[in-house]
Amino acid sequence: MSATADVQALTTFIRGLPKAELHLHIEGTLEPELIFALAQRNGVALSYPSISALRAAYQFEDLQSFLDLYYAGASVLITEDDFYDMTMAYMRRAQDDGVLHAEIMFDPQTHTSRGISMATIFSGIARALRETRATTGITSYLLLSFLRHLPEEEAMATLDAALPLREQYQDLWIGVGLDSAERGNPPARFARLYDRCGQLGFRLTAHAGEEGPAAYVQEALDTLGVERIDHGVRSEEDAALMARLAAQRIPLTVCPLSNLKLQVVDDMRQHNLARMLRQGIMVTVNSDDPAYFGGYIADNYLASALSLDLTRDELGTLAHNSISASFLPEAEKAALLEKLTVYLESCKI
Ligand SMILES: Nc1ncnc2[nH]cnc12
Numbered sequence: 001m002s003a004t005a006d007v008q009a010l011t012t013f014i015r016g017l018p019k020a021e022l023h024l025h026i027e028g029t030l031e032p033e034l035i036f037a038l039a040q041r042n043g044v045a046l047s048y049p050s051i052s053a054l055r056a057a058y059q060f061e062d063l064q065s066f067l068d069l070y071y072a073g074a075s076v077l078i079t080e081d082d083f084y085d086m087t088m089a090y091m092r093r094a095q096d097d098g099v100l101h102a103e104i105m106f107d108p109q110t111h112t113s114r115g116i117s118m119a120t121i122f123s124g125i126a127r128a129l130r131e132t133r134a135t136t137g138i139t140s141y142l143l144l145s146f147l148r149h150l151p152e153e154e155a156m157a158t159l160d161a162a163l164p165l166r167e168q169y170q171d172l173w174i175g176v177g178l179d180s181a182e183r184g185n186p187p188a189r190f191a192r193l194y195d196r197c198g199q200l201g202f203r204l205t206a207h208a209g210e211e212g213p214a215a216y217v218q219e220a221l222d223t224l225g226v227e228r229i230d231h232g233v234r235s236e237e238d239a240a241l242m243a244r245l246a247a248q249r250i251p252l253t254v255c256p257l258s259n260l261k262l263q264v265v266d267d268m269r270q271h272n273l274a275r276m277l278r279q280g281i282m283v284t285v286n287s288d289d290p291a292y293f294g295g296y297i298a299d300n301y302l303a304s305a306l307s308l309d310l311t312r313d314e315l316g317t318l319a320h321n322s323i324s325a326s327f328l329p330e331a332e333k334a335a336l337l338e339k340l341t342v343y344l345e346s347c348k349i
């Protein structure tokens, strides 16, 4: 087979892999085309003259340089339909990439600070997720993410504003996360918030060890009590932590193209995804903010496979990990894992 045919076959294999996406910011799925369409619909002024000029600005030197554009892009989201359209666009892409279950983060503070109501945000996103579940069978959960560059009191107020909606969205809103600028904003600043969220029965995740040190991963586990770490790639700097992650099977939701675009790694061939996988760490592959980082989940699998020489068995393990590390009930996990087994068997014939 030619190299091109090889890549095509690999792409088809990856797209067909039944998988879960566990680290995805819905605001990070806003493609420039949709940003411009929504800006026009809502009369929002943008600082870029054209779609191509905006796309050309997607050159980031670190997390903060990305976040500045990401928050600016989210300013076009005003109405319930805007949140619906954004979410539907992502779910269509996820379906094309073989995603059977998605756990989606959203940042209410990015919107409530502009006067958008919590009800509008929930309603638009949830309508798209429920419609997708009904028409395709793809399931999804929502993780309400708090912005760590803002004070804990504001996160508490955000939780207070969202809680009255909990019952209405109990089929979707099952957990919380912590995102935004990591350096200088250690997890421990949100200990009281996480204590409260844990008591309320929410599943707990937090970004840690993306740009911040391995100590933040440890702190997210011990002080916040999270079950899953978003990113966690800098855990490798602490051998004892690595041993713990492996022994306790603590999932890391790794986002390879994000790490490349935000210069967490200089080259995909240096990414530690394969090393961690081969050390028995429960790594998963995800897209983070696909509209900004040049690829959805299948692109992340493919870039990792090509740069790190992942075998098809290893790609199967990554898909297996994604389902196992999800917050689905055990019976639903088992059903998805069965689909994965059948798929992998069918590829061997
Ligand atoms: N990769 C990332 N890290 C931290 N906060 C984010 N918000 C959206 N994407 C993020």
Ligand SMILES: [Zn+2]
Pocket: 023, 024, 025, 179, 207, 230, 288
């Ligand atoms: Zn993220």
